[in-house]
Amino acid sequence: MAKPSADDKVLTANLNYACSQVNCGVIQQGGPCFNPNNLVSHAAVAMNLYYAAHGRNAWNCYFQNSALVVQSDPSI
Numbered sequence: 001m002a003k004p005s006a007d008d009k010v011l012t013a014n015l016n017y018a019c020s021q022v023n024c025g026v027i028q029q030g031g032p033c034f035n036p037n038n039l040v041s042h043a044a045v046a047m048n049l050y051y052a053a054h055g056r057n058a059w060n061c062y063f064q065n066s067a068l069v070v071q072s073d074p075s076i
Contacts, residue, residue, distance in 0.1 A: 002044040006066035011043040014063045018046035022053045 002011055018024065026033040026049075027042045035041075047067050054060040061067050 001068050001070055002040050002047055002063075003066050003068055004040055006040070006043075008039055010064050010066045011039050014066060015039070015043045015046045018043075018050035022046070022049045024049065 002014070015024075024046050025031055027045050028034065029037075033041075033045045043066075047061070047063055051061045051067075058069070061069055
């Protein structure tokens with residue numbers, strides 16, 4: 001997930017990169033993960049999609065030190 005304290009510029013870069021590598025349709029308007037409609041939430045979903053698609057390895061979750069690996073589902 002995205003660190004809530006991460007810089008907006010870094011999160012935007014992460015979001016753009018992740019979505020260039022995986023399908024981020026779920027965070028588009030009308031998608032099931034669109035809400036809450038904010039940068040931290042959208043970046044967290046995109047980063048998680050990327051992490052999951054690339055093997056769930058620690059090196060797939062660095063994102064310029066703006067990500068956290070969590071053990072429980074943060075969406076609950």
